[in-house]
Amino acid sequence: MRKVFIIVLVAMGSFGVQAQGLKWETDINKAISVSNKTKKPMLLFFTGSDWCGWCIRLQKEVLKTPEFLAWAKKNVVLVELDYPRRTPQSDAIKAQNNGLQQAFGIQGFPTIYFATAKIKEGKPSFTGIGSTGYVAGGPTAWLAVADGILKTK
Structure with a gap:
């Protein structure tokens, strides 16, 4: 019974x-729709998630930290534009x-671009x-x- 309780607590913690x-x-x-609705710029993260060492390092040291999480929720709409070598994509x-x-x-990875956009004639205009x-x-x-960068907008 005690093991079941511990497993349930761990599972609930991971969902949180x-x-x-x-x-x-x-x-x-x-x-773009979310960005326009929330009036927040987009953070476009151009990455090679499964092969680019600097991309992986940026993820680990910045993009997956509590500080970034709090900042991003308040300031930007996050967009991942991935160019993997092994991970399948549509x-x-x-x-x-x-x-x-x-x-x-974009000529190198990682590159993070901040932008806003509107849809004009069915195509994004950044x-x-x-x-x-x-x-x-x-x-x-x-x-x-x-x-x-965001202060200049």
Whole structure:
């Protein structure tokens, strides 16, 4: 009985952690809709999640920290634009992400671009705010750079 109780507590705790996690959109049209509704800019995270060492490091040191979680909920709509080598993706997501990579002129990973957008004639029209990538110094240093970019909007 005691083991069952412990298992239930662990399971409930893991659901709580997941519930507190951030929602990363992968569909740009949905992200634009949320961005316009909430009046928050989008944080577009261009990443190679399963092969890019700096992307993985940025995730670990910044994007998965409590400091970033609190900041992101208040300031941005999160959009992950992934270019994996081993993880399968739908053709629609691949096409969307490749188009966005070209539209923003992304040449290296990780790149984080802050932008707003409107849908005009069925296509997104973006207004860039600024960009960054990996910043040494953990979440405090990275968030200082991000706040500086967002102040210019």
